[in-house]
Amino acid sequence: MHAINYEAPSTIDQAVAILKEHGENARPFCGGTDIIIQLRAGVRRTSHLVDIKKIKELRTLSFDAKKGLRLGAAVPCIEISESDVMRKHYPGLTEAAHLIGSLQIQNRASVGGNLCNGSPAADTTPALIALGARARVVGPVGEREVPVESFVISPGRTVLKPGELLVELLIPAPAPHSSDAYLRFIPRNEMDIAVVGVGASVTLDGDKVKAARIGLGAVAATPLLETKAADVLIGKKLDDANLEAAGRLVSEVCRPIDDMRGTIEFRLHIAAVLTRRALTIAAERAKKI
């Protein structure tokens, strides 16, 4: 690996200052489970790593029944899957965090890092999109909020400008009779990158869909928010016919590639299958709330 510098500031302002000073040559550093690999492989040549794990605000996970969830960008995935609050209110996002890599990885990797890495196949991003999460970003010229579905602009690249730092993810409180689910397809039962990932949140009105959001991973250059299928479901029951239709609409918006993880044909098929399954699970959960 080329020579690097490492700093571990304890406040957001310090972090932003360092990031600003080194611009394109600096990157925030959290779990390191992606960036260390990228630096070794030479696909990133970052010279300054800014460890954000010592910044309190970035390590806090807090839930409020009205305001919803504030998820610090540096909270490791393991703290999410071990949190009763998360399991109760955001089971889909919790599943996604629990699916990332091995326990060794989950003990280091964060949802924020997963998003900032900008991979189209990130497991937690479709789950965040389904929940309507927003990213709170602080930079040299103040702060802004970005909807998660527009955070990644191309593989490995995000809306973050030099000097900007993802501080936390803001997720609305779940509406009554609503819940979420995340499913990914991998060839093995662990340790793989999603071939396709589908996050779904469903709000029910009796046995009919009141609202739905679908987030898609690994089916395009960036994670996607799918709206067509979600819209046609509104006011309908989640019976086989409607699920079939939703699945078809989802595979229409997918623009996947052929690679060592799956063919275009396969990904389109799986996207529809996982959409049906994720919607069904989310609805089942919503009924119980």
Next chain:
Amino acid sequence: MLAPLCFAMPTVVIPALLRKFTGGLERVDVPGKSIRELVRTLGQRFPGIDAQLLEDGDIRPSIAVSIDGEIATGGVLDTVDEHSEVHFIPALGGGVR
């Protein structure tokens, strides 16, 4: 048990791809007390076949010799008796390095 009255000789089984030298013959009885003698006599009867089996005066590294169902280890030095059955087969292992 009485020895057979007929004069017995070792039998050499010819590998498929070398049968072009023996006019298609698969089994050939050849006199000889060692692999060296058998190959020499084979070469006299079927010119060219000995060159396929030998390199620098010994059995080619890519060929193994089976005597009575046992992979032999002595190359041309291994001895046979008049009832022996000898096979020339590809030497084993993961392949060539």
Next chain:
Amino acid sequence: MAASTTTGNFKVIGTRPIRHDGVDKVTGRAKYGADYTFPGMLHGKVLRSPHAHANIKSINIDKALKLPGVKAIVTGKDLPKAENKLEQAGEMTINPMYLSMNILAHDKVLYDGHAIAAVAATSPHIAEEALRLIEVEYEVLHPVMTVDVATKPGAPILLKDLRNKEEGDKETNVAQHYQFKRGDVAAGFKAADYVIEREFNTAMVHQGYIEPHNAVGIYNSDGQATIYCSTQGAFDVRSLSAQVLGMPVGHIKVVPAEIGGGFGGKTTIYLEPLSVLLSKKTGAPVKLVMSRSEVLRASGPTSGSKIKVKMGATKDGRLVAAEIWMAYEAGAFPGSPVGAGAMCIIAPYTIEHFQIDAYDVVVNRPKTAAYRAPGATNAAFASETIIDELAEKCGIDPIDFRLMNAVKEGDAQVVGPPFKRIGLIQTLEGVKNSPHYKSKLTGKFRGRGVASGFWFNAGMQSSATVNIHADGTASVVTGSPDIGGSRASMAMITAEVLGLDVTDVRPITADTDSIGHTDVTGGSRVTFATGMAVYEAAKDAERQLIERAAKVWEKKPDEVEFRDGKLHAKGNGVPPMSIKQLAPRFPRTGGPITGRASVNARGVGPGFATTCVDVEVDPDTGKVQVLRCTIAQDAGKAIHPSYVEGQMQGGTAQGLGWALNEEYFYDDKGTLRNSGFLDYRMPTCLDLPMIETVVVEEANPGHPLGVRGVGEVSIVPPPAAVANAIFRAVGVRMTETPMSPPKLLKAMLKHRSSTQHSAAAD
């Protein structure tokens, strides 16, 4: 559960003692190759080709040499000229020129990852940065990735001097043709009621050992070199490195470190000569360790293959004819295991009429190395699927069908000679009578499949010495690196012969100067051949003990016998003497006792295995889950049953990975796209069930203890067993490995639409 025909009542053999190297390996003390460090040691890294096929026009190392910390750089020009001919080197035959070209490319790169230059620097990071500064100019050529492309008329030629006997002096990518023939194939098929013909394709796969290749080379000014490395064969590393470096064999000492898996992949050399070359240039010890990506791109995976099988059987389930064409990817240089594959593909069955044609084809992929029963798994995937289909046509249980055609003692092998005592039938019955096969498999999209496999096993050369210490304990020294618990077996054999407690025997793996020549740990040969040498060495020690006791008792040796670990004087009432009692008297009776033996082992006993697999298929995604798995294998005699089971389970796991998800995935430029454990998908703990074992013990008459060797054949049946299970689960015959979700889903959708059409047609 075990079925045994091995006679002799053993005290130690067949028990399950703690392995002697166990504590070192659970405390982190065991020293593997990468764990060695020496004062002033430098670190090496290798520059590798980004192209699958290209001429090297120029290499400029000036910038790299200027980087502070860089001490030396070597390229192909630093290697002595090597001869283009076949030579014997331990287990395998080698071509010195091709071996040299694979260590460092000469004027051409032949695969993605082909070594071009090696750097030695004061830290691995500096060496790595230096690689980025080496400038190589390429003339990129068209990559030849498959046997189909390689054998097309006018295909690009990889090796300009490669010729084969049949094509005369014509440039070719076909290195070798093997043929095996018996009876009259046409007549055979006439007698058949059912004939099945299919084409199979298997992907190139890697052994997947967790420890990357490593080597520390120390070259002394007196011309003597020492290499510390993790290898399956220290003596082969020595002879091959001497070959490549143009050094006398006697000037190289190889010290085998603990080895983190090999499965055949560590029977050749990659980094070893580079470490010596760089040490010679710098005067310092140099350590090289491959990255995982380098291991996958540039070590020795096993061949992908294309196999066409046509087989015929009579209504009553008798196999009568087989016609087989097979071509294996050798990689960049000749030497795929296609010959072995051809000799294995129908080995378990008596078939009156057959013809097998097998071709060794060079392609722009890494040169293949041995992998557990090399060539046999590809072959069995094809033949055992066809066998299953014929059994189904005949309406006969797949195990009964195999039993009806199974080879037994006296039946001719594919290559001609008759089998001696073998245990195929016992493995088939072992599975048939297992709780697994007797259980009923219920549930949708679930199926059960079986398959059998054959492997020759190997003999070759081994040496051993047994030293009796002053306190009557012993050490047993061999040249076989311990890759899976063999030290324990060597100690157990010694303890059995000398009537010692197994904890009183210390097993040692020695370096190339400290023990006689010993061929690789491979070919399932260590417990068989090195075990034979250990047995003989212990017997030699026993003879000496008898002589010494005779001296002490002032008797003739034939008046003394050795029984139950004690020396007994025949006749009169002299109380027996234990080795412990005799040992202190060694000095006055002639000095220390060392038993010695070296063998070029004959009497190899072939191995058979039969595997049964239950799977469940996800009908919407094509994902296969293995629910249950049982393997029955003939060990001859299980010296340490736990490690025999371990070999059976490990080979089965590798076979299941091969079946389901493992594959080399190259893009159209010939670049390997999955050169890491993330996308080269080996089974994890969550992907496998417990693997039930049936250890068959059909004694090998060619071994004093009945041993056959158990290292390899377990990998052979699983891919076919999985394919047969998938057929029973969802009705499709898979003819391609890996049977990964995209491939299986595609096959299932095709099958559904066709069955719907035919339904509509009715």
Next chain:
Amino acid sequence: MKKTLVEATINGETVEFLCEPRQSLLETLRDVLELTGSKEGCLTGDCGACTVIVDGRAVDSCLMLGVEAQGKTISTVEGLATQGVLSVLQNKFLEHASLQCGICTPGFLISAKSLLDRNPKPTEPEVRYALAGNLCRCTGYDKIVKAVLDAAADIRGQDKSKSAA
């Protein structure tokens, strides 16, 4: 390259060491502190051979920087035995012949310890999930899973007898 002074507690001992920021914790343990029990299998967090416990959590030491160890408490395979007495897990791995080549063993022992520290009564699926980040190519996992389940039972037994006493 300038080095950083790091202070950490490793296997119960407070240690100070110098390392470059680009050196991983694995590299630091092996090359700087000569604790070579943790193994390198992939450097991408896919094989788990380098697993160590940092502040109570199992992590791949190849994906953590040495400088991050500042102020942390770390246990490696070298710290499993106490005063030369093997831990229950180590003994069970030997009894069940859970290792063949042994290169993955340190990582498996650490992952298994980290599981049993949290969950003394794991089911087979729980054990398999906890070990899914560790690759073994020799054993097919069968004997490893059995050893961990057996060790858990043993440890529970010991604790009972303790509490009984």
